[in-house]
Amino acid sequence: MSVYKVVELVGTSEKSWEDAAKNAIEVAGKTLRNLRIAEITELDCKIEDGKFAAFRTKVKLSFKIEDN
Amino acid sequence: MSVYKVVELVGTSEKSWEDAAKNAIEVAGKTLRNLRIAEITELDCKIEDGKFAAFRTKVKLSFKIEDN
Amino acid sequence: MSVYKVVELVGTSEKSWEDAAKNAIEVAGKTLRNLRIAEITELDCKIEDGKFAAFRTKVKLSFKIEDN
Amino acid sequence: MSVYKVVELVGTSEKSWEDAAKNAIEVAGKTLRNLRIAEITELDCKIEDGKFAAFRTKVKLSFKIEDN
Amino acid sequence: MSVYKVVELVGTSEKSWEDAAKNAIEVAGKTLRNLRIAEITELDCKIEDGKFAAFRTKVKLSFKIEDN
Amino acid sequence: MSVYKVVELVGTSEKSWEDAAKNAIEVAGKTLRNLRIAEITELDCKIEDGKFAAFRTKVKLSFKIEDN
């Protein structure tokens, strides 16, 4: 039976948390085969000089590492 | 005094988690009277063929079922 | 060493949870120096007359109150 | 073997959280056979015009839906 | 886009928590179309007269209710 | 759009957790405009000399601080 690995990434974006999540998925997709789902585990905003600077989305991604 | 029921729905959207939540509220509003609030309990992304496919928003909705 | 205070605000917006968060950060920034980060602790939707009315984002903000 | 369904209700009362829970159980008991237990998952107070208005108790109730 | 509903059931079995989960899924499958996933949210054991009586598995099941 | 602040108070009472919550709401209402809801986040009992002394209710209250 298949075995999956779970990794946690944080994407950032000046536009939205959705865009930040997509950035993380895109970076993961460059090296990982068979991405399956992306659970969101944390949202926050980066603040610089007292003002909003970026949206950040923490994402748990799983991908197949073994398939018997 | 009033009694409310709580139901949990998952909306989906290719645009945003906000749009996915609105889809779930709209579907609920077709059959349920007196919707009151929509708490977000989970956000994730559906991935197909290693690429982003859709945003999903899990929503807890309460509505009045008895009003004495 | 520095000491920070943490406050919790709820921003609202008809557009998005991102916009609601930015509203809360902007209001906080009028009176608080040295805002540092904005963790999102809750998302929900206000519903009026059975229809979507507004997005709400609960935000934990920390800011410096002492710097020895 | 038996299978149970879990539903979530919110009772309200001007007197107490206990009374609010009993209201929810009574409404559930009108249509559901074999109620089994009522776990309390949230307590809050409704406030109107800056003053206490009602106690609310969120209740998880399970009841038998199949008994082989 | 699709909208899903989430229901919570408790299955029981004298053999195992796996068997209890399967019982809940089987009962749900009789009336619900398009079951999608079964998350386990609680495991316990029923005890009668001081001895083990049954395994119980609480299951969150989601199924499609609207597909535009 | 409106922005709310969230504050956390602990009310005490010799009679009940409901009475303790009402005490906290009453004290908050003296200085805060537009209280909105009171979520209960903790209940405990104070014990003195090995006996029950008071009920304590921790309450999260939100109130409007900006309304554009």
Next chain:
Amino acid sequence: MSVYKVVELVGTSEKSWEDAAKNAIEVAGKTLRNLRIAEITELDCKIEDGKFAAFRTKVKLSFKIEDN
């Protein structure tokens, strides 16, 4: 320095969760010296024959076991 032990009890009462908590504290006080605080960790209602039967309060109590 002192060391405390933590025990968990469930009190029951037909009147209220407060009364159920006091019953648990009273029983603990018969054998344990130096009770210190009673945190409430769970509230539920026992249901018999489809009707409310009793309030139950789960209580964490700590008491001194060593004082150097």
Next chain:
Amino acid sequence: MSVYKVVELVGTSEKSWEDAAKNAIEVAGKTLRNLRIAEITELDCKIEDGKFAAFRTKVKLSFKIEDN
């Protein structure tokens, strides 16, 4: 009204988590009267020399200590 005590045990088994839970219940049943329910709070596997060694099940058991 009755008062219950809650104890936490960890059972182990080479066969299954179910068998580990039953071992814990059996040991508890030797000295405790009126066991009532066994909630599962943690599952893990013991690993020795890089290989699976045993299943472990953490169990919360409650039993009657006073019945007025």
Next chain:
Amino acid sequence: MSVYKVVELVGTSEKSWEDAAKNAIEVAGKTLRNLRIAEITELDCKIEDGKFAAFRTKVKLSFKIEDN
């Protein structure tokens, strides 16, 4: 002193959650030295065509990466 790394895997099995966990441990053991413990963080069931398809067990495994 030693330093450990923690990885999260999901094993699958048609037989049981125990078997799914063992599959994950076995795959991990092929490349990781000094596996220490396997905490279970999630259990679910995969459903295909409305019927049970597989048990899945999410496992946190730690292994030594440095030993001074």
Next chain:
Amino acid sequence: MSVYKVVELVGTSEKSWEDAAKNAIEVAGKTLRNLRIAEITELDCKIEDGKFAAFRTKVKLSFKIEDN
């Protein structure tokens, strides 16, 4: 009966989390009367240029605001 307010501070220190907590308590004590307890809700380390820079301790402090 008394009413307490709860505030959340983050102390920092190059020495230890204990020292960071004491810094937060000392700053709070300059302006708040009747501090009662300090619960620790988060610990972390600040990292600068890839190296440890400071310990941070998030602290919930309660203090009396009304005493009837």
Next chain:
Amino acid sequence: MSVYKVVELVGTSEKSWEDAAKNAIEVAGKTLRNLRIAEITELDCKIEDGKFAAFRTKVKLSFKIEDN
């Protein structure tokens, strides 16, 4: 197979949370055989007369009670 019991203690110390934990372990070790691990479940500070008075560490300890 072995069965373990889990007990919860609170150690105190004027020096550090580490020292408070060690005090709890030392007291437990006087009467309990085969202590196995000490998980930390809560840290706080006792405050007296508005000043830091002691560090407190809540510890879950497990020990073998049966070994077949």
Next chain:
Amino acid sequence: MSVYKVVELVGTSEKSWEDAAKNAIEVAGKTLRNLRIAEITELDCKIEDGKFAAFRTKVKLSFKIEDN
């Protein structure tokens, strides 16, 4: 925009949880560029032969993996 990866390590030390955290950060810093923050997710004590043996600190570290 940047993307970060999150890894979880456990440091150990005979001196303190602070020292254990620093050991984990130091080991991570040997191979990972741009470490950003170290959140503490678990503290425990290793016990050998019924006596304290070592402090262990579980740490979540994030570091930049992509910077567009």
